[in-house]
Amino acid sequence: MCGILAVLGCSDDTQAKRFRVLELSRRLKHRGPDWSGLYQHGDCYLAHQRLAIIDPASGDQPLFNEDKSVVVTVNGEIYNHEELRSRLPNHKFRTGSDCDVIAHLYEEFGEDFVDMLDGIFAFVLLDTRDNSFIAARDAIGVTPLYIGWGLDGSIWISSEMKGLNDDCEHFEVFPPGHLYSSKQGGFRRWYNPPWFSEAVPSTPYDPLVLRKAFEDAVIKRLMTDVPFGVLLSGGLDSSLVASITARHLAGTKAAKQWGTQLHSFCVGLEGSPDLKAGREVADYLGTVHHEFHFTVQDGIDAIEDVIFHIETYDVTTIRAATPMFLMSRKIKSLGVKMVISGEGSDEIFGGYLYFHKAPNKEEFHQETCRKIKALHQYDCLRANKATSAWGLEARVPFLDKAFINTAMAIDPEAKMIHPEEGRIEKWVLRRAFDDEKQPYLPKHILYRQKEQFSDGVGYSWIDGLKDHAAKLTR
Numbered sequence: 001m002c003g004i005l006a007v008l009g010c011s012d013d014t015q016a017k018r019f020r021v022l023e024l025s026r027r028l029k030h031r032g033p034d035w036s037g038l039y040q041h042g043d044c045y046l047a048h049q050r051l052a053i054i055d056p057a058s059g060d061q062p063l064f065n066e067d068k069s070v071v072v073t074v075n076g077e078i079y080n081h082e083e084l085r086s087r088l089p090n091h092k093f094r095t096g097s098d099c100d101v102i103a104h105l106y107e108e109f110g111e112d113f114v115d116m117l118d119g120i121f122a123f124v125l126l127d128t129r130d131n132s133f134i135a136a137r138d139a140i141g142v143t144p145l146y147i148g149w150g151l152d153g154s155i156w157i158s159s160e161m162k163g164l165n166d167d168c169e170h171f172e173v174f175p176p177g178h179l180y181s182s183k184q185g186g187f188r189r190w191y192n193p194p195w196f197s198e199a200v201p202s203t204p205y206d207p208l209v210l211r212k213a214f215e216d217a218v219i220k221r222l223m224t225d226v227p228f229g230v231l232l233s234g235g236l237d238s239s240l241v242a243s244i245t246a247r248h249l250a251g252t253k254a255a256k257q258w259g260t261q262l263h264s265f266c267v268g269l270e271g272s273p274d275l276k277a278g279r280e281v282a283d284y285l286g287t288v289h290h291e292f293h294f295t296v297q298d299g300i301d302a303i304e305d306v307i308f309h310i311e312t313y314d315v316t317t318i319r320a321a322t323p324m325f326l327m328s329r330k331i332k333s334l335g336v337k338m339v340i341s342g343e344g345s346d347e348i349f350g351g352y353l354y355f356h357k358a359p360n361k362e363e364f365h366q367e368t369c370r371k372i373k374a375l376h377q378y379d380c381l382r383a384n385k386a387t388s389a390w391g392l393e394a395r396v397p398f399l400d401k402a403f404i405n406t407a408m409a410i411d412p413e414a415k416m417i418h419p420e421e422g423r424i425e426k427w428v429l430r431r432a433f434d435d436e437k438q439p440y441l442p443k444h445i446l447y448r449q450k451e452q453f454s455d456g457v458g459y460s461w462i463d464g465l466k467d468h469a470a471k472l473t474r
Contacts, residue, residue: 002061002075003028003049003159003388006124008133008182010154013043020167021045027162030309031075033391035060039071041128043154046073051391053077053338054225055096065103066092069128074099075159076121076143077395079220084116098223099123106134114179114190118220118401122174124157133182139191140344140399141176141376144384148172155182160385161311176376193401195408198369200362205414207432210406214432217400218244221340222252228338229263229331231394232287233457234277236426236448237342240433241397243440245340246285265339267292267327269458281445292330294323294457296464302326309389310381317382319465323457324386332390339387343379344398347371348407349415349426356417356425365412372404424449 005025010017022038025047029036032049039046039062048061054077063072078084081098084105085091091104098119105113106125111134120138122145127133135157137145148156148164148171156164157174164171174180177191195201218241222228230242242264250260264287266278275291282289299322306318306325331339346352350368358364380399387394397403414428424430430447433440440446 002051003031003163004073004075004122004124004157005045005047005159005163006073006126006133006135006155006157007045007150008043008124008126008155008157009131010043010045010150011152013040017043018045021047024158024163024167025049028159030391031159031388037061037073039073041071041126042131044126044131044133046071046124046126048073051337051388051393052226053393054098054223056225060095061097061099063097063100063103064094065107070103070106071126071128072099072103072123074102074121074123075145076119076123076138077221077223077393078102078117078119078121079223080118111179111181111183112190120395120399122159134179135174136179136190137174137176139177139193139401140372140380140404142380142384142396142399144376144381145174146171147174147180162308173376193405193408195369195372195405198366200365200412201409202411203409205410205428207428207434210410210428210432213403213406214240214397214429215244215248217397217403218340219248219252220400221395221397222249222254224254224338225257226337227258227263227335228254228340229265229290229336230287231327231339231341232264232266232278232281232289233274233342234266234279234281234445234448235274235342236430236446237345237398238278239281239441239445240429241340241342242281242285242287243433246287247440262287263334263336264289265292265327265331266290267294267323267330267457269294269296269461272458274457277445277448281441284442284445290330290334292327294326296461296468298326299323299461300464300468305389306386310385312377312381314378317378319462321382321386323461324382325389328387328390328392332392337391338393338395341383341394341396342398343383343394343396344372344375345426345429347375347379348398348404349429350417351426353425356419358416361412361416364416368408368412368415372408375399 032051034052035050037048078098084101120142122143124135148168158164268275383394
């Protein structure tokens with residue numbers, strides 16, 4: 001993950017304004033400690049703090065088209081960039097960066113190219129030929145983005161609120177799956193999948209189709225030029241991610257650079273359920289496993305920093321982000337710059353225990369749609385900002401566009417929870433990876449009931465937080 005900041009149409013091209021943009025951009029330096037870049041064209045400024053994952057040597061930003069008339073600052077990963085390059089035979093690319101395709105796609109297709117991107121992203125593109133710009137955010141909002149308006153009529157766009165809150169009269173979340181066009185003077189939604197209307201689908205459940213879709217989602221996220229690993233709590237979602245990664249790593253470019261031995265990471269209080277389960281799955285898969293222990297006091301001491309970085313006061317998000325924040329620092333200290341994680345599965349498959357109470361498949365499906373649409377405010381925000389606080393990138397294959405389309409097209413009757421029939425929560429996902437001949441996971445892990453992340457790291461973490469809060473309010 002990188003940090004971007006753009007100030008557009010500020011009616012001020014003075015040296016003082018440039019220094020101010022540089023100052024604000026430095027507030028995002030934790031997101032991109034590898035390189036800083038700033039581009040100015042008149043009263044428009046595009047700044048970038050880079051975390052180099054693909055083409056670390058030459059992919060510094062901002063990025064340009066051939067004659068430098070189109071300028072892009074982007075935070076993201078474009079997994080289909082090689083395919084997109086092949087569709088642009090008449091273009092010359094300056095770098096090997098996956099994001100280098102954006103300026104060239106704009107030249108070919110105008111503002112309608114965004115849906116061609118398969119990945120996670122937040123970007124600002126400036127067309128210096130007419131001083132117009134567009135900004136866009138990925139489909140689900142895995143990558144954070146905010147927009148604000150200055151008193152002088154300027155528009156500010158930043159990866160985090162701390163990059164623009166002091167200088168804007170009003171600012172808000174940049175909505176996922178949307179594009180802002182200066183030519184049109186507002187937002188429009190570019191992401192319009194079938195499930196977005198919440199109409200109930202009817203595609204019969206096919207476990208092999210679902211399995212293939214998720215394997216593809218994980219495999220495409222093995223695109224990296226730097227050391228990486230997997231977050232492994234021992235729950236269903238992270239264990240499947242680890243299993244698929246371990247199974248397919250050997251044939252990848254990453255394996256040629258960094259070896260075929262997968263590293264896995266887990267965090268918890270001493271004796272917590274996640275540490276035990278994570279160790280068991282790691283032993284089964286043969287990963288190099290790293291356990292990080294923390295105490296309740298360690299977590300309490302970190303809360304102020306956690307809130308600063310994740311920029312929310314949502315209690316559940318803070319509670320779950322704190323162990324992830326502490327773990328990310330340890331992971332980065334080992335030289336790892338990217339991890340693959342299991343966020344999003346519970347929203348897609350109705351994995352939360354209250355889904356047991358769904359009265360019918362229609363309401364079950366509608367609730368999953370609502371949960372996915374809200375992910376950018378909660379789990380996506382936590383996973384991105386708790387890791388990027390230390391210059392670590394988290395990738396989330398469950399939120400792959402193609403996988404979501406496959407999973408959300410399934411007749412929700414198959415997702416309904418019927419314990420009397422042996423169908424616990426996320427049964428369709430468990431069944432898809434229940435392979436007797438080549439097991440992905442041990443049966444008891446494959447059918448392990450869900451723990452909330454902040455519960456799995458140790459039940460005394462929640463009790464300790466409650467006790468601490470009670471002391472402060474007496």
